[in-house]
Amino acid sequence: MRAIIYPVRKQTAFTLLKIVIGTGLIVLLIRIIPLREVATHLRNANIYYLLLATGLLLSGLLVGPVRWSGLLSTKGIHIPLRKLASYFYIGLFFNNFLPTIVGGDVARATYVALESDKRSEAFASTVVDRAIGFLALTVIVLFVTLTFSHLVLDKSIFVVLVLVIFCITVLVSLFFNRSIFNRLVGVLPRIRFYKLGSRLASLYSSIYSYREHKSPCLIAFGLSIVLQSALIMSNCFLGYSVGVRISPVYYFLFIPLISFMSMIPLSPNAIGIRESGYVLLFSQIGVTRSQALSLSFLNLFLVLLAALIGGICFLFQKERFKL
Numbered sequence: 001m002r003a004i005i006y007p008v009r010k011q012t013a014f015t016l017l018k019i020v021i022g023t024g025l026i027v028l029l030i031r032i033i034p035l036r037e038v039a040t041h042l043r044n045a046n047i048y049y050l051l052l053a054t055g056l057l058l059s060g061l062l063v064g065p066v067r068w069s070g071l072l073s074t075k076g077i078h079i080p081l082r083k084l085a086s087y088f089y090i091g092l093f094f095n096n097f098l099p100t101i102v103g104g105d106v107a108r109a110t111y112v113a114l115e116s117d118k119r120s121e122a123f124a125s126t127v128v129d130r131a132i133g134f135l136a137l138t139v140i141v142l143f144v145t146l147t148f149s150h151l152v153l154d155k156s157i158f159v160v161l162v163l164v165i166f167c168i169t170v171l172v173s174l175f176f177n178r179s180i181f182n183r184l185v186g187v188l189p190r191i192r193f194y195k196l197g198s199r200l201a202s203l204y205s206s207i208y209s210y211r212e213h214k215s216p217c218l219i220a221f222g223l224s225i226v227l228q229s230a231l232i233m234s235n236c237f238l239g240y241s242v243g244v245r246i247s248p249v250y251y252f253l254f255i256p257l258i259s260f261m262s263m264i265p266l267s268p269n270a271i272g273i274r275e276s277g278y279v280l281l282f283s284q285i286g287v288t289r290s291q292a293l294s295l296s297f298l299n300l301f302l303v304l305l306a307a308l309i310g311g312i313c314f315l316f317q318k319e320r321f322k323l
Contacts (some may be wrong), residue, residue, distance in 0.1 A: 050241050053234045072121075105127075238295055254277075
């Protein structure tokens with residue numbers, strides 16, 4: 001009984017800690033940024049640019065299910081794109097609204113597993129899908145930094161980016177190394193706790209098999225560039241709506257960096273971390289703090305709006321699983 005209670009208590013304590021951190025960051029931002037200015041920017045936001053940003057974000061997100069479909073097809077999983085889009089948006093809803101340990105990626109992979117009866121393959125495709133999206137963000141930042149180095153204020157970012165690319169390359173190479181794969185697949189099944197070892201070995205095997213499907217992975221990478229570019233340009237139009245007039249290049253540099261910061265699990269839905277990232281980065285190039293915070297709020301609003309579509313899909317979804 002204690003073995004069950006202690007993990008629950010730890011999870012509750014960690015959740016409370018994240019809420020405290022997120023709230024603390026928001027309070028700090030409110031203390032240093034006049035809310036009246038933020039309210040003025042939001043109230044006077046240009047509706048034309050807001051509509052452009054909304055359309056671009058929603059259309060860009062539709063690329064996600066197409067990318068995922070291509071990766072699933074290599075595993076012999078063929079699900080109508082309409083259903084995959086529904087699962088994709090449900091995942092977005094889980095990530096942004098539900099305070100549960102079941103993440104959006106787990107939710108959408110579970111739906112595919114229920115429909116296809118291929119659990120390992122479904123989860124492997126989701127892991128690879130997420131990894132390719134992360135790689136696309138990294139490449140965008142690296143390309144912009146190297147191409148427009150004269151616009152980058154802090155030259156140390158070159159060193160950081162090179163280290164990040166190097167570490168990612170090494171990790172991917174090791175993960176898909178045949179010798180390491182053979183050893184791990186032989187060792188993992190020895191973990192007999194709830195058959196966890198055999199399940200991990202099956203998942204790893206499904207992920208490793210993508211090594212033989214280079215073309216679908218390259219196509220997925222190209223689609224990831226399109227998706228991330230749409231999301232970045234959506235931010236650019238949101239910036240225009242509140243009077244931010246800077247080169248789009250800065251958005252292609254800052255938004256991926258903010259996305260990386262938002263992956264740090266220190267607050268619910270990266271609340272406070274994301275907003276701090278906007279203020280910290282954009283204020284370095286002449287954007288006022290109130291404009292940067294307004295931009296952050298508008299982007300969050302659009303993401304939550306898109307996530308609500310997933311909430312509607314979830315309500316009408318016939319297949320259900322326990323959270």
